[in-house]
Amino acid sequence: MSDSQGYPFRNPDLPLETRVNDLVSRLDLEEKINLMGQYQDGVPRLGVNPYKHGTEAAHGIAWLGEATFFPQPVGLACTWDEDLLRRVGEAIGTEARGFFRRDPAKNGLTLWAPTVDMERDPRWGRNEEAYGEDPILAGKLTAALSRGIQGDHPFYVRAVASLKHFIGNNNEVDRGECSVSIDPRNMREYYLKAFELPFKEGGALSMMTSYNSVNGVPANLNPQVNEVVKREWGMNGFVVSDAGDILGTVNDHKYFDNYKDAVVQSILSGIDSITDDHAVAKQAIRDGLADGSLTENDLDVALRNAFRVRFRLGEFDPDDRNPYAAIDESVICSPAHREVSLEAARKNVVLLKNEGSALPLDAKAVRKVAVVGPLADIVYRDWYSGTLPYAITPLAAIKAKLGGASGEAEVAYSSGNDRLKLAANGRFVATRPDGKLAATSDAPGEAETFELTDWGWRAHTIVAESTGKYVTTADDVHVTADSDEIFGWFTKEALLIDRAGEGKLNVAAWNNARIGIGEDGLLAVDPELAEERSSLGSPEERAAAAAAGAAKVTAVQFDTVTVTDGVREAAEAARGADAAIVFVGNHPLVNGKETIDRPDLTLPESQERLIREVYAANPNTIVVIVGSYPFAANWADEHVPAILYTSHAGPELGNAVADVLFGDYAPAGRLNMTWYRSADQLPDFMDYDIIKGERTYRYFQGDVLYPFGHGLTYSEFEYGDLELDRSGIGEGEQVVVRMKVRNAGPKAGEEVVQLYGRSGPSRVKRPLRQLLGFRRLALAAGESAVVEFKVSSYDLSFWDVTRDRWCLETGAWTLMAGRSSADVRSSAELAVSGEKVPPRDLRQVTAAVNYDDYEGVIVDECKEGGSSAAAVRDDAWIRFADAEFGEPGAAAGLAAASGKPSVSLFEARVSAAEGGTIELVSIDPASGAEAVVGTCPVPATGAAQAWRTVTCAAGPLAGRRDVALRLSAGVRISTFRFA
Numbered sequence: 016m017s018d019s020q021g022y023p024f025r026n027p028d029l030p031l032e033t034r035v036n037d038l039v040s041r042l043d044l045e046e047k048i049n050l051m052g053q054y055q056d057g058v059p060r061l062g063v064n065p066y067k068h069g070t071e072a073a074h075g076i077a078w079l080g081e082a083t084f085f086p087q088p089v090g091l092a093c094t095w096d097e098d099l100l101r102r103v104g105e106a107i108g109t110e111a112r113g114f115f116r117r118d119p120a121k122n123g124l125t126l127w128a129p130t131v132d133m134e135r136d137p138r139w140g141r142n143e144e145a146y147g148e149d150p151i152l153a154g155k156l157t158a159a160l161s162r163g164i165q166g167d168h169p170f171y172v173r174a175v176a177s178l179k180h181f182i183g184n185n186n187e188v189d190r191g192e193c194s195v196s197i198d199p200r201n202m203r204e205y206y207l208k209a210f211e212l213p214f215k216e217g218g219a220l221s222m223m224t225s226y227n228s229v230n231g232v233p234a235n236l237n238p239q240v241n242e243v244v245k246r247e248w249g250m251n252g253f254v255v256s257d258a259g260d261i262l263g264t265v266n267d268h269k270y271f272d273n274y275k276d277a278v279v280q281s282i283l284s285g286i287d288s289i290t291d292d293h294a295v296a297k298q299a300i301r302d303g304l305a306d307g308s309l310t311e312n313d314l315d316v317a318l319r320n321a322f323r324v325r326f327r328l329g330e331f332d333p334d335d336r337n338p339y340a341a342i343d344e345s346v347i348c349s350p351a352h353r354e355v356s357l358e359a360a361r362k363n364v365v366l367l368k369n370e371g372s373a374l375p376l377d378a379k380a381v382r383k384v385a386v387v388g389p390l391a392d393i394v395y396r397d398w399y400s401g402t403l404p405y406a407i408t409p410l411a412a413i414k415a416k417l418g419g420a421s422g423e424a425e426v427a428y429s430s431g432n433d434r435l436k437l438a439a440n441g442r443f444v445a446t447r448p449d450g451k452l453a454a455t456s457d458a459p460g461e462a463e464t465f466e467l468t469d470w471g472w473r474a475h476t477i478v479a480e481s482t483g484k485y486v487t488t489a490d491d492v493h494v495t496a497d498s499d500e501i502f503g504w505f506t507k508e509a510l511l512i513d514r515a516g517e518g519k520l521n522v523a524a525w526n527n528a529r530i531g532i533g534e535d536g537l538l539a540v541d542p543e544l545a546e547e548r549s550s551l552g553s554p555e556e557r558a559a560a561a562a563a564g565a566a567k568v569t570a571v572q573f574d575t576v577t578v579t580d581g582v583r584e585a586a587e588a589a590r591g592a593d594a595a596i597v598f599v600g601n602h603p604l605v606n607g608k609e610t611i612d613r614p615d616l617t618l619p620e621s622q623e624r625l626i627r628e629v630y631a632a633n634p635n636t637i638v639v640i641v642g643s644y645p646f647a648a649n650w651a652d653e654h655v656p657a658i659l660y661t662s663h664a665g666p667e668l669g670n671a672v673a674d675v676l677f678g679d680y681a682p683a684g685r686l687n688m689t690w691y692r693s694a695d696q697l698p699d700f701m702d703y704d705i706i707k708g709e710r711t712y713r714y715f716q717g718d719v720l721y722p723f724g725h726g727l728t729y730s731e732f733e734y735g736d737l738e739l740d741r742s743g744i745g746e747g748e749q750v751v752v753r754m755k756v757r758n759a760g761p762k763a764g765e766e767v768v769q770l771y772g773r774s775g776p777s778r779v780k781r782p783l784r785q786l787l788g789f790r791r792l793a794l795a796a797g798e799s800a801v802v803e804f805k806v807s808s809y810d811l812s813f814w815d816v817t818r819d820r821w822c823l824e825t826g827a828w829t830l831m832a833g834r835s836s837a838d839v840r841s842s843a844e845l846a847v848s849g850e851k852v853p854p855r856d857l858r859q860v861t862a863a864v865n866y867d868d869y870e871g872v873i874v875d876e877c878k879e880g881g882s883s884a885a886a887v888r889d890d891a892w893i894r895f896a897d898a899e900f901g902e903p904g905a906a907a908g909l910a911a912a913s914g915k916p917s918v919s920l921f922e923a924r925v926s927a928a929e930g931g932t933i934e935l936v937s938i939d940p941a942s943g944a945e946a947v948v949g950t951c952p953v954p955a956t957g958a959a960q961a962w963r964t965v966t967c968a969a970g971p972l973a974g975r976r977d978v979a980l981r982l983s984a985g986v987r988i989s990t991f992r993f994a
């Protein structure tokens with residue numbers, strides 16, 4: 016029993032900082048240490064309860080049982096609807112309160128959502144978790160979701176939004192050990208911009224750092240956490256590390272060789288809560304306190320940040336003061352939240368193509384509809400989903416839609432999957448009562464019939480028809496038909512199959528271990544070829560698996576007996592139908608997921624074949640892509656009349672799609688990412704420079720399948736002239752942009768009005784177009800509305816690397832409004848009165864990463880502070896444009912007066928483990944003529960982070976010039992100047 020009620024921190028009428036400081040001051044040192052982890056210990060003597068930071072909530076509360084399930088974030092982003100995102104966030108935050116009431120020690124109120132990472136590459140395995148390739152769209156939508164989660168009370172918060180993952184997290188392979196290279200312009204204008212908005216506009220109170228390193232520094236040590244997020248943006252909450260990442264600084268990044276330094280430096284770098292092995296982290300804190308590398312005040316700073324949020328959750332106040340305290344379990348899966356889920360599922364649907372008004376279908380006119388494909392009669396969840404409380408599949412919804420029509424139409428269904436029997440060594444595979452598969456049957460009639468879904472790139476899932484369950488290798492030894500769904504960190508229902516000739520298959524488990532026959536006749540895993548021996552957690556589990564796996568397993572080649580040719584069956588179902596609807600796409604945990612990036616942009620070849628064969632049987636074919644990312648669906652776009660896209664949208668998926676197909680809801684979703692025609696159009700996957708690499712709609716100049724912002728609907732919308740309330744804009748000013756939009760169609764519908772801008776001639780490479788604002792609005796037939804946007808001078812600024820600040824550049828902008836980034840309906844010119852970037856003065860100390868152009872370098876760490884440009888090949892260079900070196904005669908006159916030769920001095924801070932050179936090149940900006948004006952030897956420094964100053968003579972430099980530094984491989988340069 017606590018006697019803490021009289022303490023100042025218990026007084027809700029005192030200022031928040033007074034209360035926070037009072038509570039932290041009353042903790043002893045060991046209590047402070049025990050509060051630094053994700054699972055914060057209770058302090059009974061002060062009445063502080065145990066508390067858990069971190070409940071997954073990407074699109075609904077995850078892993079705690081049944082909860083309202085919304086479309087994946089990639090689908091929420093396709094709604095382009097800030098108000099909807101706010102209401103989705105409100106539902107998520109409200110259900111978090113319900114779960115908290117159920118078990119406050121287990122179910123915390125700090126939610127690990129939304130994911131703000133920029134999706135510069137659609138091959139990212141976690142594409143479904145984030146909000147697209149544009150920082151304004153992603154930033155605005157995650158700001159709205161954050162506002163909804165946290166609520167609108169001036170003090171109390173419903174729950175807390177923890178933005179993830181800061182920063183530069185857009186690859187899965189090697190994410191825990193790789194470093195991404197991001198130069199200052201890309202960082203400020205793209206990667207940081209997306210996070211800035213949910214902090215500044217959404218008021219998010221927490222953030223999670225990412226697994227990767229950024230410019231050579233692990234993200235949990237990133238100086239931008241303190242410098243930008245906490246100081247510049249004023250984030251007034253706490254920062255949490257990702258699971259296992261602090262110790263990963265040692266184990267994976269090899270950045271430190273001991274846990275003490277990793278934990279201490281993470282705390283000093285702004286990590287306030289450690290999501291890691293608690294015992295190890297706590298001991299590391301004690302070790303840091305003991306040697307003085309960490310102080311008790313450092314812990315106080317972190318704990319004040321965490322407790323500031325806990326106070327605002329109302330933990331230390333009477334319930335009658337907190338408007339969210341009364342929320343109970345009844346809100347979980349409430350009818351009101353189900354309505355929001357259905358609305359979001361409808362709004363996430365994007366009509367990609369609709370040739371000849373193939374859609375909508377008329378439910379009263381059709382007599383037969385074929386519904387085919389592996390995603391037609393299933394609703395999948397992804398890794399960050401709760402348990403589905405119910406599920407309406409597309410097939411069920413279409414049947415219900417047509418069953419209610421006069422004359423009740425026929426619905427023909429086929430999954431398009433093959434059904435077959437397997438045999439090995441002359442014996443057929445059967446399912447035993449315990450679910451294990453055995454090659455023991457002599458008679459085909461006793462053999463199991465399996466349905467195979469081919470997800471492409473070897474991955475298949477298999478259902479045994481006698482059990483209705485998935486085949487899995489859950490214990491990494493036996494092959495069993497007893498899994499209820501495709502789910503798990505290691506997706507063991509995904510089997511890797513190679514076709515070895517007509518009717519013959521080689522089958523391997525999730526980890527590429529061949530499946531064969533054990534001495535007991537049971538199908539078993541041969542561990543010899545496994546890429547990862549076991550995924551089992553406890554030592555006991557691993558020992559049991561190893562013991563079971565020690566039994567001799569003979570790898571076999573399976574013979575198949577086809578029961579049903581799935582594609583042929585689907586084509587027959589489609590033949591003669593009024594419409595054939597083909598459902599294709601991906602499974603959220605196969606071929607692209609956390610830790611696994613996508614192998615390609617295409618649909619699986621089996622699905623492409625299904626589309627082609629169904630279309631050949633019935634040209635009235637509609638393709639519905641249910642997926643977590645963009646697809647290069649080129650053949651379908653060229654041939655099929657209508658194509659829809661939806662994310663894995665949750666239990667209302669079927670209703671939403673059916674409503675769109677039959678015109679009960681007019682689609683208005685817009686793509687949040689460019690759909691490319693081929694992965695060949697993309698730079699190297701690890702290239703994070705969207706400007707030079709010309710990634711995303713902002714810079715890409717090639718032909719795309721569907722542009723960013725694309726989406727059709729069933730009504731025609733007319734745009735009036737773009738009107739500006741002023742013809743020009745200056746620093747600190749804004750312009751109001753208006754246009755009239757009219758629904759010219761015969762039915763009500765929604766439109767997403769998008770405002771883009773394009774800069775005139777500039778000192779730097781500017782986007783071809785960039786999103787400035789968007790608005791989703793509903794209009795009745797014939798109704799008009801005036802849409803208004805406010806564009807500020809900040810929106811038009813770029814990051815000036817010559818002065819390390821934002822710059823509003825004098826010039827002209829074209830503002831463009833339309834239906835997508837490639838469909839402009841109205842435009843206007845805006846004069847911008849700002850400044851002209853002055854010439855560089857390379858006689859001042861210049862950061863090497865503030866280059867204007869480069870080849871063959873990455874941005875890497877400089878442990879002395881800041882970053883360095885590191886050459887990764889011998890012909891590497893960095894270029895600095897428009898440098899002023901003074902009048903030509905000045906240097907010569909000074910030299911003559913002093914009696915010294917007319918040369919300049921080059922000085923640089925460098926490292927090169929094995930030595931190298933820096934070649935100095937003067938470039939005439941008008942002609943492009945180059946002249947080598949010096950070569951600077953770089954002696955071997957012995958290590959990449961062993962820094963020294965080098966100097967060398969440089970030929971005369973005068974007037975306005977560009978300068979390039981050519982670096983040999985292995986040379987790093989952090990700063991330089993010409994003296």
